[in-house]
Amino acid sequence: MRTFLILLCSIALACSAGAAQNDNKAKKQVQNRKPAAATQHARPAAATKTAPKRYQSTSSAASYQKAKGRQQVNRQVYQSRSNAQVTKKSPQKVTTQNTQATRYATKKTKPGQQTANRQVYQSGANAKKAGNGPRQIAAQNAQAGKYRNAAANSQKAKQWKGNTASNAALRANGKKYNAQHFNLASNTRSTKYAAVKFQQNRRIQGSQYWKGNNYWAFRNYHPVWHDRGWWRSRYNRIVFVYGGWYYWNSGWWYPAWGYAPNSYYAYDGPIYGYNSLPPDQVVANVQAALQEQGYYQGEVDGLLGPLTREALADYQRNNGLYMTSAIDQPTLNSLGMT
Secondary structure (H helix, E strand, O other): OHHHHHHHHHHHHHHHHHHHHHHHHHHHHHHHHHHHHHHHHHOOOOOOOOOOHHHOOOOHHHHHHHHHHHHHHHHHHHHHHHHHHHHOOOHHHHHHHHHHHHHHHHHHOOHHHHHHHHHHHHHHHHHHHHOOOHHHHHHHHHHHHHHHHHHHHHHHHHHHHHHHHHHHHHHHOOOOOOOOOOOOOOOOOOOOOOOOOOOOOOOOOOHHHOOOHHHHHHHHOOOOOOOHHHHHHHOOOEEEEOOEEEEEEOOEEEEOOOOOOOOOOOOOOOEEOHHHOOHHHHHHHHHHHHHHOOOOOOOOOOOOOHHHHHHHHHHHHHOOOOOOOOOOHHHHHHOOOO
């Protein structure tokens, strides 16, 4: 009897447990069906834009908009962090980056915009130099000065060659100056210019820098005083011009100081002997040639006075010649007279 009762109780407990399990399954099925239905009714049938799968949940479209706003905030935070990292870099790195950016921008700009970009590039380069020490800056400036001097010397050499070529072309084109004979009052003493005074052993200023055989007469000249007998015993050709006496020596005319008392000389120095003409005719032909080229505006009088010497200096400077302010062979060659 006891055994029978125990069996009945066991069967009843088993039945009640099975019924409880069935009830739990039914409840779970009902709960799983309700959210799906709610989700379907939450989305409008005419929606044109759907949210990505990772945002499809029971939170609807509003949760998707919130998530999208969070992404924008995160981007701003990331950009601010990257900017903060850039500010931590050294000034030299920042300057280098700016310089590279300027170079890249210059390649894309139009020709008219390159000037502005060059100014920006130079300002960046100057900012970079500011970080260098004073000694390094001084060394860079000295090096730049050497480059400028070398460029200037190169330009002068080109100018000299160009002038030589132009003078050769002038002669090749047949534009040669023909010697003339001028009627001059050279048999009387001149009062137009003040006479120069005798200075024993005087040297022509700057002649030590005039290189070449064409300028040896200027480098070696120094006035000497002797009487008439001394001059005649040594030189065969001595002429009288404007109150002074000149002797001929190796292609040059020189003043014969002391040949006669109260002699007059407008210029103390050698005069190149052009076409074996006397010194007054040489000076007059040079004045006429300079007049043709617009350098001399005075009278053709055969006197090597201040106006003629100034015109010679201007012509020599503009044609790459030594500024002797006198009549020499290179100047006559340049004028087409020899």
